[in-house]
Amino acid sequence: MSLEELTETVEAEYSDIGEELDVTLDRETRNELAMLETALEPEETDELVRRAVHLLFQSTVETGKLDFNLRQSHDVTYDEYLSGMTLQEMTGGQFPQAQQNDDRRYQF
Template sequence: MTLDDLVDDVQDANRDLKDAGFALDRESRTELAMLVAALDPEDSDELVRRAIHALFDSYVQSGKLDFNLRSEYDATYDEYLAGMSYDEMAGAGGAGGQGLPQDEEEGRRYQY
């Protein structure tokens, strides 16, 4: 394949993405079109799912998720997964350190 083929494939993907079931600005659509051309997924939705996972992982690993959760909810991702605050885990007040019922706990647990 050649550079001309790449240009054609990106332009085709860009046109197809205009009809996608989600809204994208021009820059995002062009970037996604380049990824579609380069990675050749089954559909562009697969790349959107991968992007969400990559962004989530990046925020977890960098501590940005905890920073934002702490700022907004006074909790961390680990506390969310455990269903109790660090103080409750240490046995101080609150729910008595018993956590969530089993069915709610399974819904919160995120598997990497």
């Protein structure tokens, strides 16, 4: 897959999700959500779900799991998606290190 296909897929998923999402909760999730509601006292339960999605997304980005999965499924990274360009497009097809012929770069 490519960057263009990833963009199209994300846009399609965004449209499919819409404004509201019905989610079926298992017993453990309901219990954890009830505990979070009690402790954090949000105005609505929806706020906790939004926060959970943000935290999962942030964690997935920071640990590299998002890039790993995007590279496997679409052959791009999240940074490439955000910039709208692949690394090859940004570097003209070569990594900067390939242009350097310095055998001493790892010596102290």
